Amino acid sequence: MDILTLQSALPTYFAPWVQALDLQVESFAADSVLLRLPHSDQLSRTGGMVCGQAMMAAADTAMVLALINHFGEFRPCTTVQMNSSFLKPLSKQDGLVEARVIRAGKSLAFGEIDIRGAHDGKSVCRASVTYALL
Amino acid sequence: MDILTLQSALPTYFAPWVQALDLQVESFAADSVLLRLPHSDQLSRTGGMVCGQAMMAAADTAMVLALINHFGEFRPCTTVQMNSSFLKPLSKQDGLVEARVIRAGKSLAFGEIDIRGAHDGKSVCRASVTYALL
Amino acid sequence: MDILTLQSALPTYFAPWVQALDLQVESFAADSVLLRLPHSDQLSRTGGMVCGQAMMAAADTAMVLALINHFGEFRPCTTVQMNSSFLKPLSKQDGLVEARVIRAGKSLAFGEIDIRGAHDGKSVCRASVTYALL
Amino acid sequence: MDILTLQSALPTYFAPWVQALDLQVESFAADSVLLRLPHSDQLSRTGGMVCGQAMMAAADTAMVLALINHFGEFRPCTTVQMNSSFLKPLSKQDGLVEARVIRAGKSLAFGEIDIRGAHDGKSVCRASVTYALL
Numbered sequence: 001m002d003i004l005t006l007q008s009a010l011p012t013y014f015a016p017w018v019q020a021l022d023l024q025v026e027s028f029a030a031d032s033v034l035l036r037l038p039h040s041d042q043l044s045r046t047g048g049m050v051c052g053q054a055m056m057a058a059a060d061t062a063m064v065l066a067l068i069n070h071f072g073e074f075r076p077c078t079t080v081q082m083n084s085s086f087l088k089p090l091s092k093q094d095g096l097v098e099a100r101v102i103r104a105g106k107s108l109a110f111g112e113i114d115i116r117g118a119h120d121g122k123s124v125c126r127a128s129v130t131y132a133l134l
Numbered sequence: 135m136d137i138l139t140l141q142s143a144l145p146t147y148f149a150p151w152v153q154a155l156d157l158q159v160e161s162f163a164a165d166s167v168l169l170r171l172p173h174s175d176q177l178s179r180t181g182g183m184v185c186g187q188a189m190m191a192a193a194d195t196a197m198v199l200a201l202i203n204h205f206g207e208f209r210p211c212t213t214v215q216m217n218s219s220f221l222k223p224l225s226k227q228d229g230l231v232e233a234r235v236i237r238a239g240k241s242l243a244f245g246e247i248d249i250r251g252a253h254d255g256k257s258v259c260r261a262s263v264t265y266a267l268l
Numbered sequence: 269m270d271i272l273t274l275q276s277a278l279p280t281y282f283a284p285w286v287q288a289l290d291l292q293v294e295s296f297a298a299d300s301v302l303l304r305l306p307h308s309d310q311l312s313r314t315g316g317m318v319c320g321q322a323m324m325a326a327a328d329t330a331m332v333l334a335l336i337n338h339f340g341e342f343r344p345c346t347t348v349q350m351n352s353s354f355l356k357p358l359s360k361q362d363g364l365v366e367a368r369v370i371r372a373g374k375s376l377a378f379g380e381i382d383i384r385g386a387h388d389g390k391s392v393c394r395a396s397v398t399y400a401l402l
Numbered sequence: 403m404d405i406l407t408l409q410s411a412l413p414t415y416f417a418p419w420v421q422a423l424d425l426q427v428e429s430f431a432a433d434s435v436l437l438r439l440p441h442s443d444q445l446s447r448t449g450g451m452v453c454g455q456a457m458m459a460a461a462d463t464a465m466v467l468a469l470i471n472h473f474g475e476f477r478p479c480t481t482v483q484m485n486s487s488f489l490k491p492l493s494k495q496d497g498l499v500e501a502r503v504i505r506a507g508k509s510l511a512f513g514e515i516d517i518r519g520a521h522d523g524k525s526v527c528r529a530s531v532t533y534a535l536l
Contacts, residue, residue, distance in 0.1 A: 085512055087504065088507075110487055
């Protein structure tokens with residue numbers, strides 16, 4: 001795996017509206033990927049807070065890249081369920097989105113995502129997802 | 135409450151990227167609102183399937199409008215947690231997003247969202263949310 | 269389907285500790301079952317409040333019966349994920365546990381559960397579950 | 403904090419049916435507690451698999467102890483929402499239940515629980531919870 005392959009998955013497999021998040025692949029490890037969600041007025045409500053909708057979308061998207069990283073290639077899959085908790089606001093800073101494959105079986109994969117502030121390092125959103133592998 | 139007030143909450147309280155969903159308030163009832171999520175290439179992956187990220191964002195957004203409808207005015211609130219299940223794809227048709235307030239207490243509100251195809255009427259996504267009332 | 273078949277599934281397929289909930293099948297419909305969770309000191313914390321653990325266990329158990337009702341027979345399945353929201357306490361009264369199959373596909377089934385007070389009829393717990401059909 | 407204090411919280415604050423899980427406090431750290439869920443026929447379905455209901459109940463219970471550990475004393479709280487994912491069966495072995503406080507604010511606390519096999523160390527259940535602090 002390499003960063004360019006993961007980065008190029010974004011325009012290949014995702015809707016234009018998701019691409020507008022402008023996610024940047026920062027790094028990857030055995031079972032995880034790390035993406036940057038750049039702060040932007042487009043994603044913010046008044047006060048510079050990144051909207052929760054953008055964080056959920058970033059989390060779900062990052063998890064697909066974590067599965068590509070895990071399998072070594074894109075495998076068709078569909079999100080079955082996603083649960084997101086919002087711990088505190090993400091304000092006036094980029095988010096770092098870490099998606100980790102917890103378990104990948106034959107037909108189901110489980111993952112967890114943590115989003116933290118790029119500046120202060122504090123967790124702002126935690127999510128867990130279930131994917132069906134097609 | 136009236137449809138115009140609910141519709142105008144979208145540009146007032148939501149990030150531009152969420153406004154790009156182009157949600158349209160169709161109707162409201164005692165404890166629920168119904169929004170249309172127009173089908174669009176911007177929100178679709180190959181094959182005309184609406185991306186899950188757009189459905190989660192529409193669900194969360196619709197719930198805020200359901201709370202405005204419930205309280206008769208906008209009250210500051212924040213999403214604490216959201217759980218979404220994806221039952222089947224939403225393909226080549228608008229979505230109808232129905233958000234319902236299940237319970238609103240002093241500090242917490244609970245809601246549920248159903249998204250179904252505008253053409254075939256089939257449920258494609260069901261979500262439950264917890265909001266903190268500030 | 270008949271009530272006796274559903275009731276007899278409880279000692280057949282569930283652990284003794286789950287049977288100790290003493291769930292009673294009250295009725296069933298096309299895609300749902302209704303069970304009674306009798307109030308008991310064994311399930312209660314101080315103040316007569318039914319513990320959340322018992323409500324989650326009742327919800328999960330009721331859903332298995334709803335699937336038996338849906339398929340007309342027991343099919344091996346496993347809970348993949350369950351999300352529970354606790355709206356208000358259930359105090360000094362039985363609970364009525366309604367489990368509904370929302371969608372049953374080839375490999376996954378989705379269901380929703382509502383628990384309300386048998387006396388006052390108020391919703392106290394809402395849950396959604398995903399099952400893998402084996 | 404000490405193990406005896408945490409252990410004695412079980413008969414003090416939990417329903418007899420929850421006490422029947424026979425949870426044993428093994429250790430605690432800054433923001434987490436580790437409990438043992440002893441394997442038992444009472445909690446098992448045929449084949450020696452621990453039922454999911456017991457794992458959810460153990461997870462929720464462990465989190466209350468993690469909050470006692472975090473605050474240094476019992477604070478009245480109520481579970482608002484809990485999401486559980488079941489990764490694989492827990493068969494013929496004890497479970498180790500690790501509950502961690504992710505964030506505790508003024509009115510809400512967030513936690514995550516991992517249950518793994520005491521023998522093989524593999525994760526079988528992951529849960530996230532939201533508590534309201536009263």
